[in-house]
Amino acid sequence: MTATQHKHINLQTDQLTVGYFNAKELTPVLENISIKAYAGELICFMGPNGVGKSTLLRTICNLQKPLSGSISIEGIDINQLDAQAMAQAISLVLTDSINAGNLTAYELVALGRYPYLGWNLKVNDTDQNKIDHAIAQAGIESYVRKKIYELSDGQLQKVMIARALAQDTPLLILDEPTAHLDLNNRVAIVNLLKKLARDENKTIIMATHELDLALQSADKLWLAGYNKPIIEGIPEDLVLNGSIDEVFQLKGYDLKTGTLKKESMGRKVNLSGSGHTYLWTKNALERNGYEIDTLALTHITIDDETNYWKINKDVTAHTLEDLIKQLNQTIL
Amino acid sequence: MVILGLFFIDISLGSVYIPLEEVFNILIGGDVEKSSWQNIILKFRIPRALTAIAVGAALAVSGLQMQTLFRNPLAGPFVLGISSGASLGVALLMLSGSLITSSFFTSGLGNWLTVIAASLGSGLVLMLVVAVSIRVRDSMTLLIIGLMFGSLTGAVVSILQYFSTGDEIQIYLFWTFGSLGGLNIDELQVLGVIVAAGLAVTASIIKPLNALLLSENYARSMGVNIKSSRLLIILSTSLLAGSVTAFCGPIAFIGLAVPHLTRLLFDTSDHKILLPAVALTGTIIMLVCDIISQVPGSQSILPINAITSLLGAPVVIWIILRKGSMKNTFAS
Numbered sequence: 004m005t006a007t008q009h010k011h012i013n014l015q016t017d018q019l020t021v022g023y024f025n026a027k028e029l030t031p032v033l034e035n036i037s038i039k040a041y042a043g044e045l046i047c048f049m050g051p052n053g054v055g056k057s058t059l060l061r062t063i064c065n066l067q068k069p070l071s072g073s074i075s076i077e078g079i080d081i082n083q084l085d086a087q088a089m090a091q092a093i094s095l096v097l098t099d100s101i102n103a104g105n106l107t108a109y110e111l112v113a114l115g116r117y118p119y120l121g122w123n124l125k126v127n128d129t130d131q132n133k134i135d136h137a138i139a140q141a142g143i144e145s146y147v148r149k150k151i152y153e154l155s156d157g158q159l160q161k162v163m164i165a166r167a168l169a170q171d172t173p174l175l176i177l178d179e180p181t182a183h184l185d186l187n188n189r190v191a192i193v194n195l196l197k198k199l200a201r202d203e204n205k206t207i208i209m210a211t212h213e214l215d216l217a218l219q220s221a222d223k224l225w226l227a228g229y230n231k232p233i234i235e236g237i238p239e240d241l242v243l244n245g246s247i248d249e250v251f252q253l254k255g256y257d258l259k260t261g262t263l264k265k266e267s268m269g270r271k272v273n274l275s276g277s278g279h280t281y282l283w284t285k286n287a288l289e290r291n292g293y294e295i296d297t298l299a300l301t302h303i304t305i306d307d308e309t310n311y312w313k314i315n316k317d318v319t320a321h322t323l324e325d326l327i328k329q330l331n332q333t334i335l
Numbered sequence: 336m337v338i339l340g341l342f343f344i345d346i347s348l349g350s351v352y353i354p355l356e357e358v359f360n361i362l363i364g365g366d367v368e369k370s371s372w373q374n375i376i377l378k379f380r381i382p383r384a385l386t387a388i389a390v391g392a393a394l395a396v397s398g399l400q401m402q403t404l405f406r407n408p409l410a411g412p413f414v415l416g417i418s419s420g421a422s423l424g425v426a427l428l429m430l431s432g433s434l435i436t437s438s439f440f441t442s443g444l445g446n447w448l449t450v451i452a453a454s455l456g457s458g459l460v461l462m463l464v465v466a467v468s469i470r471v472r473d474s475m476t477l478l479i480i481g482l483m484f485g486s487l488t489g490a491v492v493s494i495l496q497y498f499s500t501g502d503e504i505q506i507y508l509f510w511t512f513g514s515l516g517g518l519n520i521d522e523l524q525v526l527g528v529i530v531a532a533g534l535a536v537t538a539s540i541i542k543p544l545n546a547l548l549l550s551e552n553y554a555r556s557m558g559v560n561i562k563s564s565r566l567l568i569i570l571s572t573s574l575l576a577g578s579v580t581a582f583c584g585p586i587a588f589i590g591l592a593v594p595h596l597t598r599l600l601f602d603t604s605d606h607k608i609l610l611p612a613v614a615l616t617g618t619i620i621m622l623v624c625d626i627i628s629q630v631p632g633s634q635s636i637l638p639i640n641a642i643t644s645l646l647g648a649p650v651v652i653w654i655i656l657r658k659g660s661m662k663n664t665f666a667s
Contacts, residue, residue: 064556066552066555086555086558086559086560087558089556089558090556090557090558091558093556094556095552095553095556097550097552097553097556099549099550099552099553100550101548101549101550101553102403102406102547102548102549102550102604103548103549103604105598105602105603105604106548106603106604106605110605111549114545114546114548114549114557115557117542117545117546117557117558117559118557118558120542122539122541122542123541124541124542124545124607170557
């Protein structure tokens with residue numbers, strides 16, 4: 004299923020310019036933004052620091068006024084939505100530190116129902132179902148009775164996402180939800196968001212700097228560069244047409260292969276073998292300044308059965324570290 | 336139950352010894368041996384104990400609100416400069432050195448004059464704080480400005496003291512010690528009504544207080560109107576802390592410590608539970624402090640301000656050490 008098959012537009016901006024009123028002077032940050040976000044899409048919003056990502060997101064959430072242009076959510080201009088209606092349209096996951104260590108994860112998720120509750124905080128059946136559903140969808144059942152201060156960073160982030168789910172909004176906006184998390188948790192969060200976009204038919208917009216995760220999971224990228232309009236498209240198109248290179252001005256990272264560029268030091272070896280061992284041997288060689296060349300005189304063979312490497316059929320290495328050491332001695 | 340018990344103990348203690356059964360008799364309206372005992376109980380001790388209850392609840396609840404609003408464990412009812420404003424008013428009255436005021440003091444009107452001066456002083460500082468709070472976005476700025484107002488008024492009080500006579504300074508100093516005993520039934524009624532109004536305002540903003548546990552941005556995203564909530568918080572704090580300071584002087588410690596104690600004891604951050612719990616704990620602690628300040632079996636009454644800290648500080652330290660980090664219950 005591709006993004007273009009979704010018909011329902013959750014968020015649309017028209018000729019939007021965002022920025023600040025400073026000293027009675029307009030300071031536009033991002034100009035002429037006309038983008039659409041469809042239901043069921045995970046959108047990664049990327050760009051260098053200070054380019055105005057937060058300013059645009061704040062403007063979409065109606066926390067600051069646009070300098071010109073308009074924003075509509077499900078076809079309604081946000082100027083016509085009051086605070087209550089906005090809270091039922093957009094939920095947030097922010098990087099703000101929270102002050103609720105003594106709440107349980109469950110109580111924190113339940114806070115998501117606040118836009119629907121009266122002053123006495125009475126929870127009805129609908130609210131209860133939404134809370135339970137959010138907890139199940141985020142997969143946090145096993146620690147929902149724990150206190151916030153007992154949770155790990157990864158668990159807390161999932162609880163915050165569950166809270167946003169309980170708010171039951173067509174749009175979910177996250178500001179760097181994977182910052183400070185380890186690789187496992189980063190992948191878990193992104194997979195969770197992707198699943199939520201599909202299952203709940205939400206539009207999920209996530210500001211992030213994680214290019215590798217974004218390329219592999221986003222339905223769409225929004226790219227913001229300095230003094231440029233925002234570029235939108237599916238990740239692969241933006242890689243191939245060079246938009247990502249242009250925005251990030253990547254140094255030493257080869258986008259086409261998705262790896263860091265390795266400097267060859269003019270030393271060439273011939274490598275034969277197959278599978279994972281071949282890939283990682285190649286990685287180790289390139290990282291150490293060797294270039295793979297089928298015409299090279301030095302020949303390395305991988306023996307998959309016994310798991311050792313041979314250089315020119317006579318020298319044997321049992322680890323890659325050993326292999327590189329032997330090579331350095333042989334060639335220099 | 337605890338409160339009833341403490342209330343009974345509180346009114347049975349004092350510089351004049353009255354047997355327990357007689358105290359009970361007076362309470363249920365039975366016959367008494369000496370009519371002077373009835374007078375002491377009904378006109379002095381009961382108002383005093385009722386004052387303690389109102390003061391304890393008011394200060395503790397306003398402290399709770401300030402800690403939540405400013406996300407700062409060191410915040411208390413007086414961070415906005417309420418007590419400094421009251422001190423300034425009282426200092427102007429008592430230290431201005433005119434004969435008129437001293438004659439008022441001897442005529443018994445002095446009590447009301449003090450109350451009016453304190454109310455005017457704290458009201459003035461508070462209006463400035465409110466004016467500022469409408470202009471500034473974030474509460475931290477407000478906190479700093481409140482502290483600055485406090486320093487300013489403190490400086491003016493110092494200058495006044497420098498030019499005053501020893502007697503005047505002594506009268507002022509006695510006011511700063513705090514006193515629960517000075518209130519007659521009329522004054523107690525006024526205090527009671529104001530405190531009840533303040534508590535009612537707080538009860539109406541439990542929802543925004545809970546939302547503020549996350550952060551101001553999160554609260555806003557859940558449809559909370561930050562500015563009006565902040566105004567209501569300031570309003571109820573000024574009613575609660577302002578009226579107590581006007582009638583009883585600046586009573587320290589209760590407002591800062593009781594919310595922490597209650598969070599630890601009840602193991603929650605939910606204001607729906609915390610608000611009544613904090614009010615009850617404040618009441619209990621204030622009654623205990625009042626009992627101790629009368630030094631059972633002796634003729635003298637110690638200044639209440641010294642007792643609250645003398646008793647409170649070790650209790651708080653003990654509970655923190657026993658229950659673990661306060662950071663857990665306050666932030667995450």
